Amino acid sequence: MDLPSCAWPSTPVRRLEEEYARCMRISQEDLDLELAIYLQEGSELLSQLRDELAMLPELKDLSPECDISKADVGDPDRTTAAEEEKLRSILTYHRKIFWGDGNAAPAPARGVVCDLDVGDAKPVAQRPRSIAPHIMLKVYELLKKLLETELIEFSVSAWASPIVIVLKENGVDIRMCIDYRVVNGFIQLSTYPLPLIDDLLIGFESAMWFMSLDMASGFWAIRMTERAKLISAFVCPFGHFQWVRMPFGLKNAHLVYQAVINNCLWGFVRLPAEEEKLVEQDVLEFLGLDPSERDESDREKAERRVPILTYKITAFKRDIPAPSQMGPGIGRSSYIDDIAHGAPTWDQLCEDLNALLFRLRYWNISVSLPKSEFGKLSILYISHEISAEGLRATPKIAKGVQDLPFPKTLKGVQSFLGSLNYYHKFIEDFPGVAAVLYELTDEQVRAGRDLSKAKEAFEILKRKIVSTPxxxxxxxxxxxxxxxxxNQWAACAVLGQEYDGVIHPVRFTGRVLNDAELRYHVAEKEVVAVMRVLDVFRALVQNCLVKIFTRHSVLSWLLKSKTADGRCVRWGVILSHWNLEVHKIQRDEGGLPAILGAGITPRDHLDEIVESLILAKVRVKAPPVISMEIRWKQTLLVTS
Structure with a gap:
C-alpha cells in the first residue's frame, strides 16, 4: 500500500522557503491581506506602542564565540595585572555561561517556564498584513533564522497576531515587530512585583569596585508552556508561527524573568530533582547540595512548609524550598536582566563574582560578555552612573534631553515630563518649575498660545538635567x-548628609501643592516639605537621627506645643514618631549657605527662579490675617 505524500516539505525552513516563493509569484491583491502598518524609528507613535510590540532583534550571528580575553576587566590606571588576572581566571572557569556578540538563542534556563492565562477569552485570529515587495526578503531572512535556532515553529493555533514593520532612520533597513495589543488585553496580569528603581540604587556606600552583568538574550532562555505557545502565535504572508521560547512584548514576560533572577540571587527555590541531576558536580558542591539525599516527598514537604503559589501564573513548575546554605548570594536584586554589585575590596569583588556565577550556572542562565563590566570604578546601571563617590544621571540620556525642541502636542509635553520623572531626584526644585508644564492644555499647546512661561520652564529643566549634581x-x-x-505652589526638600563639615545631597523630592495648601503660610508649607521627605524615604531614614534646617520656628513648636489644633495636631503626632533635631537658620551668608555642598542651591536663589515662572491664575491672595509665624511664637511664649 502506497503512503500519501506529505503536504509540506520535511523541514520548517524548507516549508518557509516554499511559502516565500509562493508569495513572490502572486500579487498582493491575490494574497488578500490587511493593509500594511509601518512605523518610523524614533517616532512618537512608536515610543507609545513600544511596550505592546514584540520587537525582534537582528539575528546576524547565530553562533557567537566568547573570548574571555576580551572581557572588560579592571581600570587601566588603578588595577594591577595580577588583580585583573585573578578576576579573569574566574571568568575563564565559568566560561560556559558566557556569550559573545550576536543574538543566538541561549540554552534554556532550568526549572522555569512561561505560562499565559487568558481566562475564558475566545481566541482571536487577526488577518496578516501586507508587506511591500522590497521588504519581503528581509522578513523572510529573519523568520528563517528564528526557525533555524528553534525559537519559533509553525503553528495551527486559533490565535493569530499580525506583524508590524518599523522602518529605520536610513529608510532601508527594518525591524520586525509583532502586534500583541489585542492578545495582551486578554492575558491576566501577574502580581509578581518588579523592584523599585530607587531601592536598587542604594547599598553602595561602602563599595569601591563595581561590576555589572547583562544576561544574554534573557527572555529567550525561558521555555513556553503549550498553551502559551498557542497564545503567542503570529501571522504574516509566509505563514502562521508560534514561539517556542518567551518573546519580548507579551504581558508578564518581564515579570517571569524577574522571578527567575530573584530565585537565582536569593535562593528562594530549589530545582526539581530531575533537573538538578543535570547540574554540574562542581556547582552542586559549591552550593552544598546533594541530589542523592532528595526523595519523592520533596513536594509534600514543600506544601507543609511553604504556601503554594498560584501555579497558573507563577513562572515555576514546582515550589521546593531551598536549603539554608542556598540563602542570599550577593545580597542584591536585579532589574529584570541587569545585575549590578559593588564591593569594598578587589578580593571581595572576586569572591562575590565567583559565587554569583555558580548561582547562574545552577539555573543555566547565560551572560553576555560584551555587555558586562568587571572591576570598574564606575558602571552604568538602569540609566544611572554608579561610583564610589555617588550617583549621577547617565550623560548619554542627559545629552539626548538637551537637544529636544519644545513639543508640539500635549502628549509630547507629558512624554518629556515622564522622562524627567525618572531623574527628578537629581533636580531640587523640579515640582516648582515643572508645574507650569503640568498646567498646559492640549488646545493651548497646539495653538501656541501663552507658552512663554512654559518654554522658559522647559529650557530650565533641560539645563538642570544636563548639569545634574x-x-x-x-x-x-x-x-x-x-x-x-x-514657594507659592510647591513644597520641595533636599535629603542630605554631612561629609567633612559640608552637607551633600542624597536625594531631592517635592510635590505641587493642592488648592487648600496654596493658602498655607510658607512656614506650614515647609512642614509639608518635611513630611514629604519622611514619607518618600521612610525606609531609608527610619530609626536614624534626622536634622532639619528650617527658616521658621513651626517645626519646633509642633514637637513641643500642647495647644496645637487642626492640622497642626495631626502633623505633631506624625512627627513625634521620628528622631528629629530641628535647627532654625538665619539668612546671613555665614549660616547655612556656608556649609552647603555644590549640589545644593541656596534657598533664596530658588525663590528667584520660581518667582519668574509663576502664572497669574495660581497667584493666591491670602486673607488678611496675622502672620502665622508671629502667632506660633506668641503661643510658644504663653505655653512656656
Missing part, C-alpha cells in the same frame, strides 16, 4: 539632614 550614597550609620524649601 552628584548624589551621595546614603549611609545609615550617619545622621541625615533635611533642608525644606517652599
Amino acid at each position: 552628584l548624589l551621595r550614597h546614603p549611609d545609615r550609620t550617619k545622621p541625615f539632614v533635611i533642608i525644606p524649601h517652599a
Whole structure:
C-alpha cells in the first residue's frame, strides 16, 4: 500500500522557503491581506506602542564565540595585572555561561517556564498584513533564522497576531515587530512585583569596585508552556508561527524573568530533582547540595512548609524550598536582566563574582560578555552612573534631553515630563518649575498660545538635567539632614548628609501643592516639605537621627506645643514618631549657605527662579490675617 505524500516539505525552513516563493509569484491583491502598518524609528507613535510590540532583534550571528580575553576587566590606571588576572581566571572557569556578540538563542534556563492565562477569552485570529515587495526578503531572512535556532515553529493555533514593520532612520533597513495589543488585553496580569528603581540604587556606600552583568538574550532562555505557545502565535504572508521560547512584548514576560533572577540571587527555590541531576558536580558542591539525599516527598514537604503559589501564573513548575546554605548570594536584586554589585575590596569583588556565577550556572542562565563590566570604578546601571563617590544621571540620556525642541502636542509635553520623572531626584526644585508644564492644555499647546512661561520652564529643566549634581550614597550609620524649601505652589526638600563639615545631597523630592495648601503660610508649607521627605524615604531614614534646617520656628513648636489644633495636631503626632533635631537658620551668608555642598542651591536663589515662572491664575491672595509665624511664637511664649 502506497503512503500519501506529505503536504509540506520535511523541514520548517524548507516549508518557509516554499511559502516565500509562493508569495513572490502572486500579487498582493491575490494574497488578500490587511493593509500594511509601518512605523518610523524614533517616532512618537512608536515610543507609545513600544511596550505592546514584540520587537525582534537582528539575528546576524547565530553562533557567537566568547573570548574571555576580551572581557572588560579592571581600570587601566588603578588595577594591577595580577588583580585583573585573578578576576579573569574566574571568568575563564565559568566560561560556559558566557556569550559573545550576536543574538543566538541561549540554552534554556532550568526549572522555569512561561505560562499565559487568558481566562475564558475566545481566541482571536487577526488577518496578516501586507508587506511591500522590497521588504519581503528581509522578513523572510529573519523568520528563517528564528526557525533555524528553534525559537519559533509553525503553528495551527486559533490565535493569530499580525506583524508590524518599523522602518529605520536610513529608510532601508527594518525591524520586525509583532502586534500583541489585542492578545495582551486578554492575558491576566501577574502580581509578581518588579523592584523599585530607587531601592536598587542604594547599598553602595561602602563599595569601591563595581561590576555589572547583562544576561544574554534573557527572555529567550525561558521555555513556553503549550498553551502559551498557542497564545503567542503570529501571522504574516509566509505563514502562521508560534514561539517556542518567551518573546519580548507579551504581558508578564518581564515579570517571569524577574522571578527567575530573584530565585537565582536569593535562593528562594530549589530545582526539581530531575533537573538538578543535570547540574554540574562542581556547582552542586559549591552550593552544598546533594541530589542523592532528595526523595519523592520533596513536594509534600514543600506544601507543609511553604504556601503554594498560584501555579497558573507563577513562572515555576514546582515550589521546593531551598536549603539554608542556598540563602542570599550577593545580597542584591536585579532589574529584570541587569545585575549590578559593588564591593569594598578587589578580593571581595572576586569572591562575590565567583559565587554569583555558580548561582547562574545552577539555573543555566547565560551572560553576555560584551555587555558586562568587571572591576570598574564606575558602571552604568538602569540609566544611572554608579561610583564610589555617588550617583549621577547617565550623560548619554542627559545629552539626548538637551537637544529636544519644545513639543508640539500635549502628549509630547507629558512624554518629556515622564522622562524627567525618572531623574527628578537629581533636580531640587523640579515640582516648582515643572508645574507650569503640568498646567498646559492640549488646545493651548497646539495653538501656541501663552507658552512663554512654559518654554522658559522647559529650557530650565533641560539645563538642570544636563548639569545634574552628584548624589551621595546614603549611609545609615550617619545622621541625615533635611533642608525644606517652599514657594507659592510647591513644597520641595533636599535629603542630605554631612561629609567633612559640608552637607551633600542624597536625594531631592517635592510635590505641587493642592488648592487648600496654596493658602498655607510658607512656614506650614515647609512642614509639608518635611513630611514629604519622611514619607518618600521612610525606609531609608527610619530609626536614624534626622536634622532639619528650617527658616521658621513651626517645626519646633509642633514637637513641643500642647495647644496645637487642626492640622497642626495631626502633623505633631506624625512627627513625634521620628528622631528629629530641628535647627532654625538665619539668612546671613555665614549660616547655612556656608556649609552647603555644590549640589545644593541656596534657598533664596530658588525663590528667584520660581518667582519668574509663576502664572497669574495660581497667584493666591491670602486673607488678611496675622502672620502665622508671629502667632506660633506668641503661643510658644504663653505655653512656656
